[in-house]
Amino acid sequence: MPEEMHPYFRKKTPDELLEEINEGRRGKLKLYIGAAPGVGKTYKMLQDAHDLKREGIDVTIGYVETHRRSETEAQIGNLEQIPLMKISYKGRIFDELNIEEIKRRAPEAVIIDELAHTNIPGSKHVKRYMDVDELLEAGIDVISAVNIQHLESVHDIVRTLSGVAVRERVPDRFIQKANEVQFIDASPETLRKRLEDGKIYAPEKIQQSLENFFTTTNLSALRELALREIADDVDERIEKTSGKLFEGPVGIHEKILVCVHYGTTSEKLIRRGYRMANRLNADLYILTVADDHEPLSNAKSEKIKQWMELAEQFNATFILEKRNNKKPEAIIIDIANKYFITQILLGQSARTRWEEVKKGSIVNAIMRKTSNIDIHIVADNRRS
Incomplete structure (x- = not known):
């Protein structure tokens, strides 16, 4: 069958061409997804940022949350950190992402941790993923991280599995915009050992976490959920490019x-x-x-x-x-x-x-x- 007659080889509409042009101007989003806190997403982001810097890429830190983990703090090294914005709320001072300063500095890429974070009232946007979207629109590449339980579509599943209603959530449509998704994995046994060793939470939270969210059953279920989401993401990305790579569906996901x-x-x-x-x-x-x-x-x-x-x-x-x-x-x-x-x-x-x-x-x-x-x-x- 001639290419032009095959349903996967059709001419693009003007709207689709315009969307492609706009996408070309938009920054790239790279996401690190984990099954639970402590798998090493922030550590890996910082590690990869150093690799980018050695390659001559202008990369900075917009926001990073180390949770006072010494290994993660040490990984920051000589990476430039853009000063955070101070916001006063109810008599306290909070640090938030400084969007305007990042746009003024205009790095090629910026690290922004805790994608599902809800901003303090007085911030430009309600949610951090909205901050990220504005930076992407400004043509800045963003490297960010999120745990599987923060995806909107799995909220009910996570609540059933863990008994925890996760308040901070990110719309799936935003996650699906990511140009690259990397799964950061750790076994339930490894995570529980890290927690016991004080490498995830402060000492006063360890025992409660071991008995609640960080049970072996919960962590195993969250890990499988994350693996399935990543597999589905691979399917969708292959399908979106199948017109260029394959003649029809490839059958990875029946x-x-x-x-x-x-x-x-x-x-x-x-x-x-x-x-x-x-x-x-x-x-x-x-x-x-x-x-x-x-x-x-x-x-x-x-x-x-x-x-x-x-x-x-x-x-x-x-x-x-x-x-x-x-x-x-x-x-x-x-x-x-x-x-x-x-x-x-x-x-x-x-x-x-x-x-x-x-x-x-x-x-x-x-x-x-x-x-x-x-x-x-x-x-x-x-x-x-």
Whole structure:
């Protein structure tokens, strides 16, 4: 297939080109993510900053939190530190990131620790990630760090795992803007030993932390959660560049699309898709197509309701598409490309608008116009 006809090789719209130009002017964000405090994110940031300095990069420290850990403090060395901004609040003086001074100094890169931090009232922005965003917009590269429990989307999971409601959180959309993400890992046993040795918290907090947040069970669960998030981030980055590197989805993260219509196999197909998704730890999508001008009958509306209930039960994404005068195979191909689907399930006995499946034309069209997608035809044995 010629490149210009392949769905992954299309001309970019003016808005997309403008966005690319703006992205080119924006600073780069590098994030260090850990499963818990004490894994060594700040230490690694400072270590890498020295490497950058030796390479001739103008790098400074905007804010670093050492928690009085001697090894981390020693790692600062001769790195330039931009003075913090003093803010008076309720009779006390607090140190906050000095955005204006960093912009005036205009280094090539700046280290800003504690990304999820909430700023003291009187600061320019409510949250530190907003400070970082302003610096990125100014064309300054930022190196920052955050723990997995501070991601907005995992808040409920972390609360269930640890019993702790994390107040300081960062929106996932900001994390997803990072140009590079590095996972800083340490085993639960290593973290507990560091805590016992006084290398993470002050002595008065050690025993309480060992018995609460820093239990082996909590740390293991947070570590797995962080690994999964990093794996998903890798999937998304590969998908975003797949138009340049691959002809279609690469299958690192399986995504299954079940195509249903108003026949006898629909619920069976959905259940089959769920079993496949469950075994493969895959995302599940359920697609049905509605005619442009034909109103839905009560029977069809009831069917759609049942499918939506199954989708909710199976944690699947339900997609109801209008035909818009498109052929069924064109709709399937569009959805497969949009969601980077790796496997498609079709019913063998589909009728009416989808009767082409039985003759094979839909399958042939999908195979001609997509790559790296497996197609499964599920026979109708009248048992669902």
